[in-house]
Amino acid sequence: MKTTARIAVPIILVLAVSLFFQGHNLPGGGFIGGVLTTTAFVLVYVAYGLDYLEAGVLDREVDPGTGIFEHRSVTAYRRTFVLGLTIVVGSGLAGLLLGGSFLAQDYVILHDVPIYHEVELASALVFDLGVYLVVVGGLLTILSVVGAE
Amino acid sequence: MSPELSVVTTAIALPFVGAAATPLIYRWFGERTGYAAAALALVSFGLLATQLGEYGTVAAPWIPSIGVALRFTVDGWALLFALLASGIGVLVFTYSAAYMHGGHNLQRYYAALLAFMGSILGVALAADLVVVFLFWELTSLASFVLIGHHTTDGESRYAARMAMLVTVGGGLCLLAGLLVLSIAARQALGTASFDLATMLANDEAMRSALRDQGLFVPALVLIAIAAAAKSAQVPLHFWLPNAMVAPTPVSAFLHSATMVKVGVYFVGRLRPLLSGPEWTLLFATLGLVTMTVGALLAVASTDTKELLAYSTASHLGLMVAGFGFGAVAGGEAGAFHLLNHALFKAPLFLVAGILAHEAGSRSLDNMSGLRRELPVTAAIAVVAGLSMAGIPPFNGFYSKELLFEAAYEFGHEAGGLAWLYPAVATVASIFTVLYSLKFLAVFFGERRAPQKTVPRPPTALVVPPAVLALGVLVVSAVPQFAVDLIVQGAVDATARGQPEFSVHFPPEHVTPPLLMSGVAIVGGVAAYPVTDRVARAIETVRDSTVLIRPSGWYDRALSETERAGAHVGPLVHTGVLRTYVVWGLATVSALVLAGYVATSASVPAVDGLGVPLIVALVLLIALLAGFAVPTAPSHVAGVLTLSILGFVLAIFYIVASAPDLALTQLVVETLVLLIFLLVLQRLPEFYADLDRFVVGRDVVLSLVVGVMAFVSTLLVSPDPAADPTELARYYVTEAVPEGGGTNVVNVVLVDFRGFDTMGELVVITIAAVSVLVLVTMRTRGETQ
């Protein structure tokens, strides 16, 4: 199990990130990327237990007695989803401030970029990043807290 | 000449302003606040008196959108009532200043009493249905506070709540009745209107509009209930004697010139509008029954205030009956008796207050012969008491004669059973004489009192009843003066046409009504020696059943309601989830299926499975997995089955050309499985007894819900070959140009319908926060 995890986790993480980035054009996106990322973390948790996830990966001494509320990794997750939410709202407002309307998205296509020839930069990616962060933060919070119960 | 709006509104507003300023006034005047309030009442009285003879309607806008205005009519009837209320108000406030000496909560007392008086003035003068209702309800509210003055006394609270329930409950009927009138006005006057003055001016059109719409009798009944509640008519009479727990000045005010007269007043007010055969049948009967029952109960009373309270109900019955008769004399009886009753009942209550204050008792049984110690009080009581009994030449006699006349005329005209009306009126009057004598007996006969010495009452307590007794004497001596001054105006306002009205004494010749009076007086005096036996007989009947005993049915109804109420909660909200789910799902299934049936929505022709075979196969597996879930032997097995269902559905999404969904479903399903397992490992297994009957019932409901979902899907799911919706086409074509992405679903999610996604993220956030809250608050516990 631990071996599987050791091999699978990096793969899943890479997959998750690529799914996230390709989401606008191929199946994937912030939500799927986020859930997959969470799955990677969870695999670590299943293989090594919460202690490893929190003490090993995140370098943190675990003390279940103090209450999950002040738990540092939970705090980190919490910050992640708050950050995600902020980005989503911020990107929505940005659309407004840039003369469009609330939640307006736009994209530019950069030509003549080496290797890729053309790269599309969509503001939707920012929005999707917010989605990704909320999902990762939110789900990890749920899992670690439910797991710690 | 027309009345002055500013004068009228000032007269009404002044008591309210005084009520609001009571804390301030009290700070300056302390216990002498009563005098300040009396001064305010006097100003109102004075202002209103200036309007004598200046009859008409004035208005100021309030809610123009629905045609409601602060509209006031000044006429004889309104002024009679308003002047009585403010005039007696002056005396009651004066009396209060002495009587309430050393009492508690005086600020609230005076504020409520002032507001009470203001509301009465409002009811008297208002000529807009909404405004009438406003003041009508304010009188109920003020009386609630006044009756509940001794808030720590359970009996006070009981009586206050009773008065509130009866009068405000009656108010509901009034509101309904007034709305019926406004609906009729829409037809009769051509516009939506709450203008009572205009309605009265167009009474013919109003009546025919009411009859056209079949609303005449409903209007009549609703208003009768309201008036009966307010004016303590049988069977809503019981709150009045209970209301005597209020401080005596309040009782005097409540009974003579204010609260209880409001119903009668309004009956008089609407008499020109609604009178007719139904009116007479309703109000004459109601009034005479109340007159009799009230008199009987008064005879059986053992308490001074109780006796007077029932007597009030009885006299209110007299007025209602008077207005009930269509004859001129009927209206005269109602209007004139309103004045006379106020003049004699207020001093009697004040006398009862003096007795309670000085002799320390309200019991009729342990007081007698007090005339030596309280000669002035006794004199006042005799004057007022004889007037109450209807003994000539006191003023009570005149108005009662008018009632006899009206009743006799009615009997004479209608014949047959209608002769009961004069007969009942006479019988009731016998008992009126009897209880009047019983009351006066406290001053006569052998000296008996709970206290050895009965001190002389302070002047402030004696002057107000004395003034009123003087009023009785004046009206008795020169009744025509009162008639000319105001009663004629009142009679005009409460009758159709312009009846001329004069009072003659001594009567020029013997008439049937005079004979009826004679019978009443002789009967009453003759029965006096056996009062106790009569009283006991009445008591026996009264207490024979809950339904007859005053407030018996009220107590029963209230306690039954409270008992039912105590049961309803636990009965309906058992806490059993299945009950809730059953109700909800059964209702929704029934409604949805009924909806399809109602519109004869047709299922399109079914052609095979309707899906490609591969899809059908996946679906079949999903269905099997679904059915396996309930049969799972353990939690873990069930969760795994559930996951299989989820994964199969992911495959379904693939074959349904939805890769994004499939991916999402896969990972989400994995996570859900994980959370399930995490939670389940800490939950015990649980096996409920499987009751065949319960399972059978559940299966039936499940099938019904399943059919509902099945039919819904079948009815509305589009033909696979059908064109995609405009929305779908747009998204596919515009995904690249507008959203810059080739994954249409993702573009829809982050761009076209980004707002949904935003909400969805908030949901995830809340879910995350929720587990944090659940965990944290457990360690913290309920500290609410």
Add this chain to the structure above:
Amino acid sequence: MSFLVVAPVVVAIAGVVLAFLVSRWPRVQRATSAATGAVYAGTVATAVWRLVLGPDAPGAAAYQLGGHPAPFGITLVLDGLSAFMLVVAAVVGLASITFSVVFVERDNQRVYYHPLFHCLLLGVTGAFLTGDLFNLFVWFEVMLMASYVFVAFYGGARHTAAAVRYLVLNVVGSALMLLGIGGLYAVTGTLNMADMARRLADPAASGIDPAPVVGLSALLLVVFALKAGLVPFQFWVPAAYTTAPLPVTAMLAGVTKKVGVYAIVRLYFTVLAGAAIPVDVLGVAGDSPLSFLAPVLAAMGVASIVVGGLGAVSRDTLEGTFAYSSVGQVGFIVVPVAIAAASTGQLRQIALVAALVYALHHSLAKSLLFLSAAAVSDATGTNRVRDVGGLAGRSPVLAGAFFVGILSLVGLPPLAGFFGKFFVFDVSIRWYATAPGWAPLAVFLSLLAGALLTIVYTTRTWTGCFWGAETPAVEGSVVDGRQLAVLVALAAVVVAVGVGFDPVYRFAETAATAATERGDYVEVVFPDGGGAA
């Protein structure tokens, strides 16, 4: 200026984010939270004035999110009806959050109380503004999720049990809602409510068969009835209302309940009323989905009045009484809606006004009463009617505010509740006058009975808790001055609405017109006749 349409949503979601961001500093968080509430109220007031009520206001405005034209993007619509509901939400929300700051224990406030509160407000705001059916579902979920957490907030046995029941019922409701929305999408080919109204009014032009709409809309009706707490979907109400923190209960009773009512009115009167569908089942016949709605809603309303009214009579606690009372009162709100559905023309209009005025009154009065109950429990440590007594002597101000609240419930003029009762009775009688029969009569009599029961239970709480001798719990208790300030402000609003009723009436009339004038609604969303359909 059309940005003002989305502004309330933006403020609400910014409130959520801000409340998270400053959560490390409790004092700042409390201040921010209350301030956001005030900004929200200000934004709503500005938006409503500039767009709906003001002299130069267009009367209604739409906002296309992301700049995508309707029906392809999501449209927000601020018209008279949503404006009316938003104002209610703003008043109650501001009162509730301000009260929360001084009432809820500071430690507990730190447990995400503020972000959750603003989520609740956000969900409500989105639901009132959205012009898209699926988006309505999303905001419903936001609103519900926040309320689940609040019901379970004080994690006791009773609280968690209530939350589980509340959650299960509403998750089922959500599934049913998806059924309804998906079905309507399949039938009409759109999710945009204005577009749907347009297509349903002229089904031939869009090539759709509207027959299943009646059954499908019943699914949504049930979901909305569940949110509104109508019998037989009221089961969650008493437990949820008595277990949530009381300021949140004020929100639940004052605002989220009204979301259900709003959604019924919006869906049926704005969207579906134009569909000409012959309806005939079990003696119910007519030619639009409204003829199906009328008897169903009338029955639910009457049942709610009876169950809620009776249930409130003998409850042990103040909040228990008012929770049951809420079930009954929402019956008073939907009965006129049913009457509106059963009639046409002016009566329909005035019946909707009646529902709206009653809803306004109930929101104000009931939140006032729940907050008063909170103040009582805070001061005395108990809410049991039998353990409290003589409060009127202890705190006349609290007593005064409470008195205003119950009198408004009873419907005494000139308070807000009077006009609610006035119009509800009015339309009930007018219904009887236009269509005499046993149904209108039965409805009228149940209104009468419900109003009578209201007097019974309100006087019971008053004479029980505020009069009488001071009980040990009350002796020496002190009511927090800041809490009193909120109560007095709310009571003042209740009085002001009644005394200065004319503008309120005109606002309600605007709202009722907006609800029924389908053409205007479509016009606002599609200013140029829009779209291909």
Add this chain to the structure above:
Amino acid sequence: MSVALAAVVGGLFAVGTFLLLRRNLVRVVWGIAVITQAANVYLIAMGGVQAPTHDLVPVLEGHGSEVPQTADPVVQALVLTAIVISFGTTALALALSFRAYEENGSIDVAEWGEEG
């Protein structure tokens, strides 16, 4: 119009309902899960289901290329949103169930009383 889809939706709703009526809290939560899944299948059915081909997948070839006819992306987007939301709800339901079990000492929902 698809009997197979309708049968699955109807069947899953029936199963879900049956589970919701159980006294075992865990089974009630399963009921929730099943019903939500059924609603999602229903939504997909509302877009119409055809034989899967590459063209039907609502992912386009690339920028500027010809636009094929695809499966209804609207319902897919709706279902995606619904899946996420129901995931949040299920997570909350599970956490809450556990708490409710701890507080009430039983997962028999019929045993939890109600007061007030």
